[in-house]
Amino acid sequence: MLKVRSIAAGAALVIGTFASSQALAASTLDTVKNRGHLQCGVTNGLPGFSQPDENGNWTGIDVDTCRAVAAAVLGDGKAVEFTPLTAKERFTALQSGEIDMLSRNTTWTLTRDASLGLNFAGVNYYDGQGFLINKGIGVDDASQLSGATICIQSGTTTELNLSDYFRAKGMEFKPIVFDTSEQTVQGFSAGRCDVLTSDRSQLAALRSKLADPSSAKILPNTISKEPLGPVVRQGDDQWFNIVKWVLSVQINAEELGVTQANVDDMLKSDNPNIQRLLGTDGDMGAKLGLQHDFGYEVIKHVGNYGEMYDRNVGPDTPLGLDRGLNALWTEGGIMYAPPVR
Amino acid sequence: MKKQTIDSRPAGPKPWYDPRVRSLFFQAVVIAFVFWGGWTLVDNTLSNMESRGISTGFGFLDESAGFAIIMSLVPYDATMSYGRTFWVGLTNTLLVSAMGVVAATILGFLIGVARLSNNWLVAKISLVYIEVIRNIPLLLQIFFWYFAVLSNLPSPRQSVDVGGTVFLNNRGLYLPEPLTQDGFGLVWGAIIVAIVAVVGLKRWAKRRQLATGEIFPTFRVGLAIVVLLPVLAYFVAGQPLVWDIPALKGFNFGGGITLIPELAALWIALSLYTASFIAEIVRSGILSVSKGQTEAAHALGLPNGLTLRLVVIPQAMRVIIPPLTSQYLNLVKNSSLATAIGYPDLVAVFMGTTLNQTGQAVEVVAITMAVYLTISLLISLFMNIYNRAVAIKER
Numbered sequence: 001m002l003k004v005r006s007i008a009a010g011a012a013l014v015i016g017t018f019a020s021s022q023a024l025a026a027s028t029l030d031t032v033k034n035r036g037h038l039q040c041g042v043t044n045g046l047p048g049f050s051q052p053d054e055n056g057n058w059t060g061i062d063v064d065t066c067r068a069v070a071a072a073v074l075g076d077g078k079a080v081e082f083t084p085l086t087a088k089e090r091f092t093a094l095q096s097g098e099i100d101m102l103s104r105n106t107t108w109t110l111t112r113d114a115s116l117g118l119n120f121a122g123v124n125y126y127d128g129q130g131f132l133i134n135k136g137i138g139v140d141d142a143s144q145l146s147g148a149t150i151c152i153q154s155g156t157t158t159e160l161n162l163s164d165y166f167r168a169k170g171m172e173f174k175p176i177v178f179d180t181s182e183q184t185v186q187g188f189s190a191g192r193c194d195v196l197t198s199d200r201s202q203l204a205a206l207r208s209k210l211a212d213p214s215s216a217k218i219l220p221n222t223i224s225k226e227p228l229g230p231v232v233r234q235g236d237d238q239w240f241n242i243v244k245w246v247l248s249v250q251i252n253a254e255e256l257g258v259t260q261a262n263v264d265d266m267l268k269s270d271n272p273n274i275q276r277l278l279g280t281d282g283d284m285g286a287k288l289g290l291q292h293d294f295g296y297e298v299i300k301h302v303g304n305y306g307e308m309y310d311r312n313v314g315p316d317t318p319l320g321l322d323r324g325l326n327a328l329w330t331e332g333g334i335m336y337a338p339p340v341r
Numbered sequence: 342m343k344k345q346t347i348d349s350r351p352a353g354p355k356p357w358y359d360p361r362v363r364s365l366f367f368q369a370v371v372i373a374f375v376f377w378g379g380w381t382l383v384d385n386t387l388s389n390m391e392s393r394g395i396s397t398g399f400g401f402l403d404e405s406a407g408f409a410i411i412m413s414l415v416p417y418d419a420t421m422s423y424g425r426t427f428w429v430g431l432t433n434t435l436l437v438s439a440m441g442v443v444a445a446t447i448l449g450f451l452i453g454v455a456r457l458s459n460n461w462l463v464a465k466i467s468l469v470y471i472e473v474i475r476n477i478p479l480l481l482q483i484f485f486w487y488f489a490v491l492s493n494l495p496s497p498r499q500s501v502d503v504g505g506t507v508f509l510n511n512r513g514l515y516l517p518e519p520l521t522q523d524g525f526g527l528v529w530g531a532i533i534v535a536i537v538a539v540v541g542l543k544r545w546a547k548r549r550q551l552a553t554g555e556i557f558p559t560f561r562v563g564l565a566i567v568v569l570l571p572v573l574a575y576f577v578a579g580q581p582l583v584w585d586i587p588a589l590k591g592f593n594f595g596g597g598i599t600l601i602p603e604l605a606a607l608w609i610a611l612s613l614y615t616a617s618f619i620a621e622i623v624r625s626g627i628l629s630v631s632k633g634q635t636e637a638a639h640a641l642g643l644p645n646g647l648t649l650r651l652v653v654i655p656q657a658m659r660v661i662i663p664p665l666t667s668q669y670l671n672l673v674k675n676s677s678l679a680t681a682i683g684y685p686d687l688v689a690v691f692m693g694t695t696l697n698q699t700g701q702a703v704e705v706v707a708i709t710m711a712v713y714l715t716i717s718l719l720i721s722l723f724m725n726i727y728n729r730a731v732a733i734k735e736r
Contacts, residue, residue, distance in 0.1 A: 088693060092702050095395060116700040117395035136496075137592060147591040149512060154680075154689070155697035159408040163419040166409075174593070175409045176603070176683045177694065187683065190492045191511045192602065194592050234394040 028100055028232070028239035029073065029289055037079040040066035041099040044084035046181060047205040048313040048321075049105050049125075058082050061312040062103040065124050065230050065247065068302040069101060072246045072294040077301030086180055087155035091116050094233060101243055102231040105199065107157045112231075121243040123229040124305075125313075126325040126334060128222035129161050130200040132207055135217055137194050142221035146171035151184045151193040153177075161224040162197055185209050188216075199226050204319045242288050249295045251337035252277055253304035255328055260303035263296060277340050284340055295340070305335065386703060401699040402427070408694055410685045412601055423695050430690035431712060437607055437686065438673045438716075444612035445672060446665075449619025454649075456624050467620065475617040480678055482614055487606035487682040494602075497593055506586050514600040515587035524581040531574035538570075539563040603684035607676065615672045622664045626657035658731045666724035670717045677713075687712060 032038050042050035042062055050060040058080075067077040083099050094102045095117055105127070106112075108120040131142055131150075139145060142165075152159050154177045166173050176193050178184045185206050188196040198206065200222060207213050230247065232240050253259075256274050258266050266274055275281035279293035286292060302308060306328075313321045327333025356362045390397050402424035409419050414432040417425055456467040474482070491511050495501065500510040508515040546557035575582070587597030630653050638648040679686035680693055687709060696705040 088697055091697075091700055095393065111698075112700070115394075115396040117390070117393035147593055147595070149593060151683075154693045159694055160698065163407055163409045167419060173409065174411045176411060177685065177689060178683045179680055179693075183681070183683070186488060190488055191494075191496055192491055235392065 028236050029242065032073055032100055036074070037081050038066060038070040038073065038101070039083060039099045040069075040080050041083045041085045041090055041093050041102040041104055042066070043104050044086060044180065046105065046202060047208065048201065048317060048319040049205075050082070050084075050103070052082075059312065061125060061308055062105060062230075064302050064308045064312065065103045066101065068246050068250060068298045068308075069230075069243055071297040071301035072242065072249075072290055075291065075297050077297075087153055088179070091118065094118060094231060097233070100232075100239075103229075105202070105228045106231055107199075108227045108229055109157060117234045118231050119234050119240050121230045121232055121240055122247040123227040124247060125201065125228040127199040127201050127226035127228050129158055129197060129224040129226060130203050130222055131219040132188070132196040132198070132203045132216050133219060134188075134191075134194060135215055139219070142219050142223065143169060143171075145173065145195060147173070148195050149174045149176060149193040150195045150197055151176050151178065151187045152197055153181050153184050154179055156198075157224070157226065158198055165223045181206060199228070201313060201319070201321055204321060208318055238289055242290065245288060245340070246294075246298055247305075248337035249277060249298050249340060250302070250305040250308065251328070251335055252340055253295070253299050254306040254335075255330065255337075258299055258304060260299060260307055263299045267296065273340070282341075390703070396701065397704070399704055401701055401704070404699070406695065406698070408698065410690055411683075412604065412685055423699060426695050427687075427691050427708070430685060430687035433685050433690070434673075434676055434679075434687040435716075437604060437611070437679065437684065438676050440608050441611040441615065441672050441676065442669055444608065445615035445619055445668070448612060448616035449668075450623050452616060452620035453623025453627070456620060457627060471617045471620050474613055475621075479610065479614050479675055480681060483607060483610040483678055483682055486610045487602065490606065491602050497589060500589075500594070506584070508587055508594055510594075511602065512593055512599075513602050514605065515594045516598045516600070517584040517586045518596070518598045520583050520585055522581040522583060524578040527578040528571050528574045528581070531571045532567075535567045535570040538566055542566070601684075603679070603682050606682055607679050607684050611672055611675060614675070615668050618668050618671075619665060622661055622668065623657070626659075626661035627653055629660045630656045655731065659728075659733060662724060662728040662731065666721055666728075669720050669724065673716055673720065674713060 040063075042058065042060070045051050046060070048060055050058055050062040052058050063080075063082065066080050066082070070080045071077040083093060085093050085099075085102075085104060090102055090104050090106065091112070093099050101121075102118075103124075105125065106120075107127075108123065112118060113120055131145070133139055133145075137148075145166075146169075150162065150173050152162060152175055159175070159177065162173070162175065176187055178187055181198070181202065184196060184198070187193060189210055196203070196206065196216075200218065203218050207216055207218065210216055230243050232243050234240075252273075256271070256277065258274060258277065263278070267278055267280055269275065269278075269280075272281065276284055278296040278299070279285055279291070283292055285294045288294070291297070303311070309323065309326060310316065313319045315322060323331075323333055325334050327335060329336040353359065387397060403422050405420055406423050406426050407419050408426075410417060410426065410429055412433060413429045414436060415425075415428050417429050452467045452470060455463050456471065458464045458467070494509065494511040497510045497512055500508040500515075502508055506517045542563060543559050546559045550556055585596045587594045587599075590596075634652055634656065635648055638652040643651065676686060677688040680689035683689065692705055692709045696702055699705070
């Protein structure tokens with residue numbers, strides 16, 4: 001009898017384990033609200049995008065994208081816990097429900113969008129792949145790189161772009177594939193490769209990590225399109241909409257001149273666009289399942305897109321990246337968000 | 342009468358009181374639960390993945406991979422399939438494992454014997470080696486051999502040049518590659534003939550020794566046959582061999598054979614690390630042979646070397662083989678640390694890049710685990726066969 005009972009207990013345990021995995025099906029919004037914080041997947045250290053400082057506070061444009069969602073959902077931009085992930089781990093972490101959203105300079109591609117059970121909720125940085133070379137090898141253009149040894153990080157679109165580029169040009173190369181961007185820089189500075197390739201925004205950051213940054217330079221060529229943005233699981237359209245529209249609110253806020261500093265004054269604005277954005281008119285928040293003033297919270301805690309950009313990667317930061325493609329569409333860039341109405 | 346005997350036997354217990362039936366019943370229940378559990382796990386995984394829109398199945402193996410790999414023993418380029426990347430990774434894993442097993446075994450036996458040496462210095466050096474190497478995590482040792490050694494090597498343009506044919510720099514060790522021409526078949530033939538001749542010679546020498554007690558210098562004569570016969574054939578065939586000597590082209594050397602630093606670092610680290618464990622196994626094996634055996638051999642007039650080779654080692658092998666098998670298995674599994682320094686082994690290529698580009702984690706991880714399991718079981722199988730061959734024969 002004892003035996004039978006222990007088997008029954010074992011079976012109950014097994015069933016319980018499976019049942020708990022079904023809990024994932026609950027709405028992400030409710031899960032986050034009940035938990036009281038957002039669980040956000042970021043890089044394990046990339047200046048300007050997501051990096052912890054000496055006090056353990058995360059900063060970066062990807063980090064701010066998470067904070068904006070937390071501000072919209074929970075009214076607190078600090079209610080975020082970050083999960084550092086390597087390029088290899090990131091999709092599994094999101095698929096398995098370990099994190100609520102992934103904001104880890106991840107390129108939006110058809111395969112990832114369609115076959116991984118994920119949805120890209122927009123673009124928070126338009127990037128492209130470039131080359132960092134040792135000045136000593138005397139090359140000015142990527143077309144002179146035939147025969148070069150190239151360091152890359154594993155699990156990225158970079159690996160495919162690189163191969164495509166060299167194949168199209170009929171050139172040869174030797175890839176050295178590392179697990180993390182730290183190791184990639186180490187390999188490059190140890191002289192294992194002539195060239196390091198990655199997204200251009202990262203190259204600036206990685207170059208700043210070299211012992212002597214002036215010994216290396218970034219080639220002018222951009223060999224690919226890399227739209228980077230936040231990612232959510234497929235099958236929860238409400239959550240997908242929230243992440244998508246929080247980013248759109250930030251871009252619209254920049255366009256309308258609403259900043260972190262003037263957002264309280266803007267509450268009194270009689271511009272209907274601003275009223276809808278900040279929730280003083282209409283019920284945009286309710287349609288997403290959020291508070292009516294979620295837009296106000298986002299701008300109050302994180303700021304508009306331009307502020308987020310300038311603070312983390314802009315010309316006044318160590319990365320010193322010009323807005324370029326990431327400028328608003330009204331200012332010669334391609335940052336364009338659908339209207340909040 | 343007969344019928345009566347059967348009837349008079351005490352009636353057996355009812356089936357549910359019969360311990361044999363009960364035990365069978367519960368075993369069946371447990372097996373059913375295990376199978377049900379396994380099936381539910383697979384079924385749940387598949388349906389959950391389906392409901393989340395994640396693609397499943399092995400169709401991705403036929404899709405074009407589109408990424409390059411630095412080193413491959415089978416022909417590979419970026420236009421080939423993901424299935425091909427599996428073979429590239431697998432052969433690279435097997436290569437470094439095989440190189441590691443050979444080097445670790447040789448080194449481990451040398452150090453294990455040296456550890457027992459009567460020479461104080463030799464014994465202590467071996468002791469220090471074992472204690473230092475086996476107590477530092479392998480991953481750190483791999484990083485050490487990779488980054489510490491790599492940064493001390495010169496760039497390709499300042500290569501260390503040995504006679505204009507062998508070059509060493511931070512991109513690897515470049516060796517001339519022998520390219521066989523027409524007529525090299527004669528040399529292959531000579532090598533085969535030489536091997537057959539040496540095997541025959543050894544048998545003849547053993548028979549002669551058993552019959553007359555005279556010892557024939559098999560090793561020296563055999564070596565002469567193996568070396569001289571192919572060399573003779575080589576000159577008779579008109580030297581049908583050219584060397585492809587590496588040369589600096591652009592940034593890097595081209596031509597010849599390249600030993601990439603990733604392979605070298607991994608090989609060195611795996612061999613040194615595993616050798617320290619093998620040395621201890623060898624030492625314990627040798628110590629397990631009773632001193633009386635050595636003394637008896639000495640009493641028969643066998644010199645030290647022969648005592649070790651003919652009396653001690655064969656008996657020690659019975660103790661050494663089983664734990665040695667575990668070390669070989671560890672070495673193969675540890676080779677997956679390759680991914681840390683960018684050596685394109687199975688984990689780095691297939692479970693790394695391929696998994697990421699396709700996103701089919703469940704399938705790729707399952708295949709990779711199955712491969713390591715198969716390799717390990719095969720090694721165990723061969724070592725068990727060998728173990729049976731050297732095991733004590735009870736007569």
